[in-house]
Amino acid sequence: MKRTTKKERQQLLLQTIDENPFITDEQLASLFNVSVQTIRLDRMELSIPELRERIKDVAAKNLENEVKSLPIDEIIGEIIDIELDSRAFSIFDVKEEHVFQRNGIARGHHLFAQANSLAVAVINDELALTVRANVLFAKPVKAGDRVITKATVREQNKDKNRTYIDVISNVNNSVVFKGEFEMYRTKGIGENDETSN
Amino acid sequence: MKRTTKKERQQLLLQTIDENPFITDEQLASLFNVSVQTIRLDRMELSIPELRERIKDVAAKNLENEVKSLPIDEIIGEIIDIELDSRAFSIFDVKEEHVFQRNGIARGHHLFAQANSLAVAVINDELALTVRANVLFAKPVKAGDRVITKATVREQNKDKNRTYIDVISNVNNSVVFKGEFEMYRTKGIGENDETSN
DNA sequence: CTGGTGTTAGTACCAAGTGCTAATACATAT
DNA sequence: ATATGTATTAGCACTTGGTACTAACACCAG
Numbered sequence: 001m002k003r004t005t006k007k008e009r010q011q012l013l014l015q016t017i018d019e020n021p022f023i024t025d026e027q028l029a030s031l032f033n034v035s036v037q038t039i040r041l042d043r044m045e046l047s048i049p050e051l052r053e054r055i056k057d058v059a060a061k062n063l064e065n066e067v068k069s070l071p072i073d074e075i076i077g078e079i080i081d082i083e084l085d086s087r088a089f090s091i092f093d094v095k096e097e098h099v100f101q102r103n104g105i106a107r108g109h110h111l112f113a114q115a116n117s118l119a120v121a122v123i124n125d126e127l128a129l130t131v132r133a134n135v136l137f138a139k140p141v142k143a144g145d146r147v148i149t150k151a152t153v154r155e156q157n158k159d160k161n162r163t164y165i166d167v168i169s170n171v172n173n174s175v176v177f178k179g180e181f182e183m184y185r186t187k188g189i190g191e192n193d194e195t196s197n
Numbered sequence: 198m199k200r201t202t203k204k205e206r207q208q209l210l211l212q213t214i215d216e217n218p219f220i221t222d223e224q225l226a227s228l229f230n231v232s233v234q235t236i237r238l239d240r241m242e243l244s245i246p247e248l249r250e251r252i253k254d255v256a257a258k259n260l261e262n263e264v265k266s267l268p269i270d271e272i273i274g275e276i277i278d279i280e281l282d283s284r285a286f287s288i289f290d291v292k293e294e295h296v297f298q299r300n301g302i303a304r305g306h307h308l309f310a311q312a313n314s315l316a317v318a319v320i321n322d323e324l325a326l327t328v329r330a331n332v333l334f335a336k337p338v339k340a341g342d343r344v345i346t347k348a349t350v351r352e353q354n355k356d357k358n359r360t361y362i363d364v365i366s367n368v369n370n371s372v373v374f375k376g377e378f379e380m381y382r383t384k385g386i387g388e389n390d391e392t393s394n
Numbered sequence: 395c396t397g398g399t400g401t402t403a404g405t406a407c408c409a410a411g412t413g414c415t416a417a418t419a420c421a422t423a424t
Numbered sequence: 425a426t427a428t429g430t431a432t433t434a435g436c437a438c439t440t441g442g443t444a445c446t447a448a449c450a451c452c453a454g
Contacts, residue, residue: 006400021256024441035402040443050442052249052409058256059218076306100324107317108327109273109310116306127297130305134331203431221410232433237412247411249440396454403448412439423428 003033010042021054076113077149084124085153085163090114092147099143106141111177115167118151123163125185131162135179145171151181161185200230207239218251273310274346281321282350282360287311289344296340303338308374312364315348320360322382328359332376342368348378358382 004012009032016031017023025043029036043050049057077092092114099106112135120128141147147169155164162182169177201209206229213228214220222240226233240247246254274289289311296303309332317325338344345367352361360382366374 022253026441037403038401041401052252052441055249055253055256056219059252103324105324105326107310107313108330109306109313112309112313112330113304113306116304116309120304127300127302129302129337130334132331132333133305133309134329136329137327140326223410234433234435235431238432249410398453399451401448401450403446405446406444408441408443410440412437414437415435417432417434419430419432421428421430424426 006042009034010046013039013042014046014048017048017054021058022051024051076110076117077147079118079121082122084122085156086122087153088118088122088151090118090121090149090151092149094141094143094145094147096143104142106143106145108137111137111141111147111169112179114147114149115151115169115177115179116181118149119165119167119179119181119183122151122153122165123183123185127186128163129184130181131184132182133179135177137177139171139174139176141171141176145176147171147176149177154180203239206231207243210236210239211243211245214245214251218255219248221248273307273314274344276315276318279319281319282353283319284350285315285319285348287315287318287346287348289346291338291340291342291344293340301339303340303342305334308334308338308344308366309376311344311346312348312366312374312376313378315346316362316364316376316378316380319348319350319362320380320382324383325360326381327378328381329379330376332374334374336368336371336373338368338373342373344368344373346374351377 012032013028016028023031025036025039028039032039042048048054077090079088079090082088092110094106094110098110112133115135116130116133119130148171149167149169151165151167153163154166157163161184163185165181165183167177167179167181168175209229210225213225220228222233222236225236229236239245245251274287276285276287279285289307291303291307295307309330312332313327313330316327346364347366348362348364350360351363354360358381360380362378362380364374364376364378365372
């Protein structure tokens, strides 16, 4: 790489290290055609930590993420109250990662996921499956919004093993999502296996 | 910690390092009340790499995950073919993390997410929002299944800025999911901003 | 010519190791 | 009882990728 000014080099240094935190001072030095000492001085001025610290940071972030990313797929929203076969509430805080970058509006499937999860949870059965759903996205939801969702069991059909659930999601007391879920359950109502957890 | 046999110690060593990869040999030595050298020999036998390598591994995994975990939230399924405002296909490989532990059946919201993502993608517009959806989960989908989804634009309503899309998902040529999506778009058909990417 | 900025070189030191040799303890086998 | 094997410990030289510091030089501007 051609030798440039200090400013330019430091700008590139920041970028380069950001892209590849695993790069050593020696590699950087030969990349920018300066001495290792110059790179060290640059890192000092820009307060960029040494290689091993950088790697540690990345690794530490990873451990956080492991705890963070699992629940995203498992249950969407936190269930705050539940009365089996009757109704249930959950809260879902919309974050940056749930919205379209372009316009900041939450992707529909996250709202669906919250509603669907709640519909599954409210059913007092080991095996509850969604058969059909009609959903309406009434109002856009944005990052920072707290979505409060209520699922109500409307109807149980013992013969067909079906449960019909209405779900309504609100942000600031205003409806943002409505859904009707038709759920399939293996066992009849009130004959559950108590050994299950 | 009490001194025990080599076997026990090595078992615990494996576990301890797995739980906290950031621990040094010195810390381990005092934890197990043996010398640093013993710890080193143990690591050799168990082929556990040194601290800095362990940290690097964790960090490297992280960088993978960054590439890996973003699309999970951003787009569900990989789009394999698309003709804007007409049709699109995507593939979604169902993994363990997408299914109920209890019965191995995919949670409905993942299939919904794939379908919804595809419906958004097929629309040739910066801002496409789901207004309404009617979906049917025709057959259970299991871990290991490859879901192939097709979205077809059925109808465009210029006046209401609506697009109606039919989505069908198959596993092994058998329909597992059907959905009708009513989408809202900001711009009229064929008047898009070409500067956007 | 003097000063400030930028750069380079070199030294001592550190953490957390590897790799190797050697010593010691202790039980087991012959 | 002595020899052998396994487990443990100690010590030393060396490695990587640095920190912290000092000294030297080049250049450009006032």
